[in-house]
Amino acid sequence: MLEVNNLRLAFDDLVLADDISFRLDSGQTHVIIGPNGTGKSTLLKTLFGDLQPQQGEVRFEGELLNRKHLGEWRQRFGYMPQDIRLDVGLSVLEVVLLGQLDALSLKLGNRLLEAALEALDQIGLLHLASRDVRTLSGGQCQMVLFAQALMRQPKILMLDEPVSALDLHFQQVLLDHLDKNTKQHGWVSIMILHDLNLAAQYADNLLVLKEGKLVAQGAPKDILTPEIVHEVYGVAAEVMQDSAGVPFVRTQRNGHHASLK
Numbered sequence: 286m287l288e289v290n291n292l293r294l295a296f297d298d299l300v301l302a303d304d305i306s307f308r309l310d311s312g313q314t315h316v317i318i319g320p321n322g323t324g325k326s327t328l329l330k331t332l333f334g335d336l337q338p339q340q341g342e343v344r345f346e347g348e349l350l351n352r353k354h355l356g357e358w359r360q361r362f363g364y365m366p367q368d369i370r371l372d373v374g375l376s377v378l379e380v381v382l383l384g385q386l387d388a389l390s391l392k393l394g395n396r397l398l399e400a401a402l403e404a405l406d407q408i409g410l411l412h413l414a415s416r417d418v419r420t421l422s423g424g425q426c427q428m429v430l431f432a433q434a435l436m437r438q439p440k441i442l443m444l445d446e447p448v449s450a451l452d453l454h455f456q457q458v459l460l461d462h463l464d465k466n467t468k469q470h471g472w473v474s475i476m477i478l479h480d481l482n483l484a485a486q487y488a489d490n491l492l493v494l495k496e497g498k499l500v501a502q503g504a505p506k507d508i509l510t511p512e513i514v515h516e517v518y519g520v521a522a523e524v525m526q527d528s529a530g531v532p533f534v535r536t537q538r539n540g541h542h543a544s545l546k
C-alpha cells in the first residue's frame with residue numbers, strides 16, 4: 286500500500302495542494318483526473334522523490350520516503366513521465382534495457398535481453414527493436430517508454446498521461462497490459478488521464494483533484510456524475526452507463542463555461 290498523509294505541495298508562493306491524504310492499495314489501478322495545472326504531475330514527481338513536499342509524508346508498505354535514501358526508494362518504481370523526448374542515439378531495444386540499468390553490466394546477460402525482447406513482443410513492438418529511437422513517431426516513443434517501465438518489474442508503476450499520443454489500438458494494448466500486470470503482480474499502479482471514459486474503464490479507484498484538494502475518490506461508478514464533471518471542469522455533461530455498468534461521459538456542445546471559478 287502506498288500512503289500519503291497531509292501532503293502540502295507548493296512552488297514558493299504557489300500552493301498546489303494542501304492537506305492531501307489517501308491510501309492506494311496494491312493490485313489496483315488508481316487513476317488521477319483533474320483540470321490542467323492542478324498539480325497532478327507535481328504529485329507524481331513528489332511520490333517519486335523528485336520534489337520535496339512542504340509538509341506531510343509518503344510511505345510505501347509502512348516505509349517512509351526519506352530523501353537521504355532516494356536511490357533505494359526509487360528502485361521500486363517504474364515511472365513514465367509526461368512528454369519525454371527520446372533524443373539519444375540508441376536503439377529501441379537499448380532504451381527498453383535501460384529500465385534495468387541497475388542490473389546491467391558490460392556483458393549483457395541473455396536473461397535481460399530475452400526479457401526486453403519479450404516486453405517489446407507483448408506490446409506489439411518487436412519489429413522496431415533495432416530502430417534508432419530518434420526515428421520513431423510520438424506514439425511509438427510512448428509505447429517504448431511503457432516497455433521500459435514494465436521492464437523494471439516495479440512495485441509502483443506511475444504513468445503520466447501515457448496514452449496522449451496513442452491511437453485507439455495502442456491505447457487498449459497499453460491499458461489492458463497495465464491492468465493485467467497490476468492485478469497479476471500486485472503492483473500499485475497510478476496513472477494520470479484526461480480522457481474520463483478511459484479513466485472510468487480502467488480505474489479501480491478514481492482520484493479527482495481540483496484546486497489543491499482531493500474532491501472525490503472511489504469507484505468510477507460512484508464518482509463520475511454530471512455534478513462532479515461540472516464542478517471540476519465547468520462542463521455540462523450527461524453520464525450514462527454501458528452494458529457492463531461502466532459510466533461514460535458525453536459532453537454537450539457549447540456546454541462549457543469560460544472560467545472554472
Ligand SMILES: Nc1ncnc2c1ncn2[C@@H]1O[C@H](COP(=O)(O)OP(=O)(O)OP(=O)(O)O)[C@@H](O)[C@H]1O
Nearest residue numbers: 296299301319320321322323324325326327328367
Ligand atoms: N518547477 C516549477 N516551478 C514553478 N511552478 C511550477 C513548476 N512545475 C509546475 N509548476 C506549476 O504548478 C502547477 C501544476 O503543474 P502540474 O504540471 O503539476 O499540473 P498538472 O495537473 O499535471 O497539469 P496538466 O494536466 O496540464 O499536465 C502549474 O501551474 C505549473 O505551472
